[in-house]
Amino acid sequence: MTDIAAGRAxxxxxxxxxxxxxxxxxxxxxxxxxxxxDFYLYGSLAAIIGSHFFSGLxxxxxFIFALLAFAAGFFVRPFGAIVFGRLGDLVGRKYTFLITILxxxxxxxxxxxxxxxxxIGVAAPVILxxxxxxxxxxxxxxxxxxxxxxxxxxxxxKRGYRTSWIxxxxxxxxxxxxxxxxxxxxxxxxxxxxxxxxxxxxEYGFWRIPFLVSIVLLGVSVxxxxxxxxxxxxxxxKEEGRTSKAPLSEAFGNWSNGRLxxxxxxxxxxxxxxxxxxxxxxxxxFLTQTLKVDPYWSNIMIAIALxxxxxxxxxxxxxxxxxxxxPIIMVGLLLAIxxxxxxxxxxxxxxxxxxxxxxxxxxxxxxxxxxxxxxDTSPVSVFADPSQCRLQFDPVGKSKFTSPCDxxxxxxVKAGVPYINETGAAxxxxxxxxETVVQSYDAAAPDAKVQGxxxxxxxxxxxxxxxYPAKSALxxxxxxxxxxxxxxxxxxxxxxxxxxxxxxxxFPTRIRYTAMSLPYHIGNGWFGGFLPITAFAIVxxxxxxxxxxxxxxxxxxxxxxxxxxxxxxxxxxxxxN
Numbered sequence: 001m002t003d004i005a006a007g008r009a010x011x012x013x014x015x016x017x018x019x020x021x022x023x024x025x026x027x028x029x030x031x032x033x034x035x036x037x038d039f040y041l042y043g044s045l046a047a048i049i050g051s052h053f054f055s056g057l058x059x060x061x062x063f064i065f066a067l068l069a070f071a072a073g074f075f076v077r078p079f080g081a082i083v084f085g086r087l088g089d090l091v092g093r094k095y096t097f098l099i100t101i102l103x104x105x106x107x108x109x110x111x112x113x114x115x116x117x118x119x120i121g122v123a124a125p126v127i128l129x130x131x132x133x134x135x136x137x138x139x140x141x142x143x144x145x146x147x148x149x150x151x152x153x154x155x156x157x158k159r160g161y162r163t164s165w166i167x168x169x170x171x172x173x174x175x176x177x178x179x180x181x182x183x184x185x186x187x188x189x190x191x192x193x194x195x196x197x198x199x200x201x202x203e204y205g206f207w208r209i210p211f212l213v214s215i216v217l218l219g220v221s222v223x224x225x226x227x228x229x230x231x232x233x234x235x236x237x238k239e240e241g242r243t244s245k246a247p248l249s250e251a252f253g254n255w256s257n258g259r260l261x262x263x264x265x266x267x268x269x270x271x272x273x274x275x276x277x278x279x280x281x282x283x284x285x286f287l288t289q290t291l292k293v294d295p296y297w298s299n300i301m302i303a304i305a306l307x308x309x310x311x312x313x314x315x316x317x318x319x320x321x322x323x324x325x326x327p328i329i330m331v332g333l334l335l336a337i338x339x340x341x342x343x344x345x346x347x348x349x350x351x352x353x354x355x356x357x358x359x360x361x362x363x364x365x366x367x368x369x370x371x372x373x374x375x376d377t378s379p380v381s382v383f384a385d386p387s388q389c390r391l392q393f394d395p396v397g398k399s400k401f402t403s404p405c406d407x408x409x410x411x412x413v414k415a416g417v418p419y420i421n422e423t424g425a426a427x428x429x430x431x432x433x434x435e436t437v438v439q440s441y442d443a444a445a446p447d448a449k450v451q452g453x454x455x456x457x458x459x460x461x462x463x464x465x466x467x468y469p470a471k472s473a474l475x476x477x478x479x480x481x482x483x484x485x486x487x488x489x490x491x492x493x494x495x496x497x498x499x500x501x502x503x504x505x506x507f508p509t510r511i512r513y514t515a516m517s518l519p520y521h522i523g524n525g526w527f528g529g530f531l532p533i534t535a536f537a538i539v540x541x542x543x544x545x546x547x548x549x550x551x552x553x554x555x556x557x558x559x560x561x562x563x564x565x566x567x568x569x570x571x572x573x574x575x576x577n
Contacts, residue, residue, distance in 0.1 A: 021162070024153045027224045028146040029165045034101070034217040036139075036173025037180075038108035041210050042073070042132065043281060044177055044299070048201045052116035053125045069129050073136035074529020080140020081517035082248065088145050088513030089247035093152070094230045096513070097145030098222065103138035105218025107131045112211030116203050136525070144517030147500040152233035152509075156572055157321055163500035164317020168310050171492070174280060175306045178299045180210045185296060193296075233509055233576055247514040260506055261519050267567045268502065269523025271559025272329065272495040274552035275336045277528040279488035280306070282552075285532050286360060287481075290416040290545055291368040292471040301482050308482075309489030316497030324571045325498040325505075326563065332494025333560045339487075340549045359484055360546055366480040368472040371416060378466035380417055381432045382408050382543065383424030384440075389541070402443035404429035409540045411440075411459060417468055419543035436462040505570035512575075527555055 042049065046069075054065045080100075088096040111131055117124045147166050154162040184206040190196035200206045229235075252258050280302070287298040316328050342358040357365075365372045384405035401410060408429045412419050424430060429440040438458045441451035464470065474481075507515040535548025 021153055024228065025150055025162055025165045027228055028150050029169050030221065030224060032142060032146045032166060032169035033172045033176065034105070034214070034221045036170045037176045037217065038104050038135065038173075038214050040174045040177045041108065041181075041214075042069075042111070042135075044174075044181055044284075045207055045210075047295075048207050049128070051201070052118075052203050053114075053128045055117045065125070069125070069132055072129055073132040073139070074525040076133050076136040077140040077521040077525030077529070078518055080137035081144065081521040082140075082514070083137065084141020085144055085514035085517040086247050088141070088148070088517075089511055092230050093145050093149045093234055093513065094225070094228055097142055097149070098225050100138040100142040100145065101218065101221050101225065103134055104142070105214055105221070107134040107138070108211055108214040109218070112208045112214070118203065140517065140521045140525070143520060144513050148504055148512055148516070149228075151501060151504040151575065156574075159505070159575075160320035160325060160498050160501040160571070161314065161318040163504065164314045164320075164497045166500050167317065167493075167496050168313045170276075170496075171280070171306050171310050171313070171489070175303055175310070177210060178303045178306075180213060181207075182296070182299055182303070184209045197296075236576075237509055247511045250511050252515075252518075257507070257511065257515060261515055263562070263566055264503060264506055264516065265519035265523055267559055267562035268329070268499065269520050270527040271333045271556040271563070272499055273524040273528030274531060274555045275332065275495045276492050276524070277531045278336070278340065278549070278552045279492040282531055282535060282548075283363075283485055283488050285535075286363065287367055289414070291364060291371065292416055292469065293367050293474050293481075294472070297474060297476060297478075301477055301485060304477065304482050305485035305489050308486050309493060312490055312493035313497040316493050317501070320498035320501060320571065324569045325502040326567060326569045328498050329495050329502070330560060330563055332491050333556045333563070335494070336491050337553055337556050337560065341553050342546055358546065358549070359488060360549060363481060363484050364545075366478055366484065367474060368416075368469065370467065370469045370473060374467040374469070375418055378434050378468070380412065380419040380466075380543075381422045382412070382419050382429060383422045383432065384408065384429035385424060385426040386421070388426065388429075389421075402448075404440035404442055407443050407455070408440035409543070411455070412543070413536065413540045413545075415459075415463065415468070416545065417463060418545045421543055431459065431462075433462040433466045433468075436465065438462050502570050505573040505575055509575065 049069075050065060053069075084096050084100055087099075108131075111128065114127055114131070115124060143166075146169075147163055150166055151159055151163050185196060185200050188196045188200035188206045190199050250257065252261060284298060284302050287293045287301070288295050320328055339359050342361040343356050364375075382405070388403045389405040389409065401407075404427070408431050409419070412431065419431070431438040431440065438455065441448065441455050443452065445451065460470070503516040503520060504512065531551060534551050538551060539545055539548045541547075
């Protein structure tokens with residue numbers, strides 16, 4: 001690697017032995033696995049956490065606020081990118097991502113010992129959200145540091161391959177969190193599955209153990225990272241006095257660099273993020289919340305799919321060194337656009353004469369065939385005044401959705417039941433299931449508790465009579481479901497495997513940490529992190545259980561168009577500058 005512009009020869013990768021390079025990759029990747037493990041524990045246990053820390057709310061409110069608290073960590077990730085990105089460009093890569101892992105590990109451990117709402121009241125959710133914000137800030141500084149550290153050690157012709165190991169860490173972290181959770185469920189006290197599930201989910205049940213274990217993982221990660229040296233590229237630049245004095249203004253105040261930041265966000269990371277979160281988190285959400293597949297078996301099947309699919313991160317990273325980063329990422333986006341959404345649902349819009357099922361429609365038939373049959377034979381309608389039906393999206397958690405229309409729609413969405421919107425009388429909302437009519441209620445009324453119990457009972461009986469199952473009959477691993485999940489993970493590996501190398505290669509060394517971290521974490525933290533709650537709001541509004549997929553499809557289309565038209569290939573680019 002030669003820096004011609006500076007008139008000097010500098011070969012950091014050539015001066016480092018293969019064994020040392022493997023150590024760099026292993027240490028960076030392992031620490032990042034632990035950090036993602038910490039972050040994903042909350043997402044995997046959101047329902048249980050909601051019941052203990054938001055128990056002062058309704059069941060629906062608990063679920064929504066649990067999602068919001070999860071999203072809070074994503075919301076602050078770009079701010080973490082700014083804070084720690086600037087620190088990484090001023091001080092160095094190594095010490096910055098030592099700090100981030102300390103914050104992440106300690107915050108996660110404290111979730112494991114934090115008392116619930118029933119013990120300390122409103123302080124419980126407040127402290128929980130603060131810890132989630134700290135996790136998000138730490139993660140905002142972690143990824144950029146690890147990816148840059150590995151890339152700045154790697155040979156130019158192996159940069160995609162070596163950084164692809166960093167790309168496996170998010171999936172491996174999720175995989176590790178699922179395995180630990182499953183083990184804790186299995187060893188929870190109880191003789192039956194129901195007793196084990198109840199004891200696991202108790203306020204001081206075994207669900208806390210995965211959070212407590214993080215303190216051990218933290219110790220291992222810190223010890224490993226303490227043995228590493230500073231990036232040779234950054235070290236040389238610092239010794240020559242060429243580091244940036246104001247990385248924020250240089251990265252975002254300069255149009256040539258600012259343009260790259262915008263292009264990296266809208267033409268690269270936004271689409272990557274929605275494919276990533278759809279293929280892993282939304283797939284799990286869809287299985288458990290919409291199809292009502294048992295969470296234990298859902299986690300098992302996701303874990304199997306991750307185990308099968310994870311090697312493709314490295315395969316596509318290696319391939320990007322041969323044919324380029326851009327073609328692989330763009331093809332992955334195109335496949336997601338073409339296969340996520342059932343095209344038959346576009347017929348009323350006059351789009352296309354040939355219909356084929358999307359991946360998630362196939363998941364419905366494989367994961368809950370009884371539900372798929374009921375959808376075809378017993379359609380459900382909601383009759384309400386459209387002006388009294390709100391879009392149930394509230395990223396700050398201040399709105400309350402209590403109208404009869406809102407209650408009817410959210411109840412059906414939570415039951416995994418699609419419906420058709422019909423115009424009805426003002427002030428009321430009714431659900432028609434076959435020939436049965438169920439009257440909704442106002443959740444803010446004085447007798448809301450009594451009306452709520454009546455509504456739940458009548459709705460459950462009507463759905464049962466019409467053939468809608470309360471839960472999936474699936475008991476065990478369904479290999480058709482696993483195959484579909486593997487395909488979703490495969491798309492994730494295409495868009496995510498080569499992206500670290502491409503982001504590193506886009507920006508100059510002096511502002512690299514700051515400039516690449518912000519678009520990555522806005523893309524993944526905002527476009528990706530808000531996907532579950534955005535999809536839930538779209539489904540609740542339209543009544544179509546697949547409509548939430550239009551969000552990732554639209555974002556992926558935007559990224560595909562901008563990426564193809566304006567993004568240049570970066571393979572082989574000199575990064576010593």
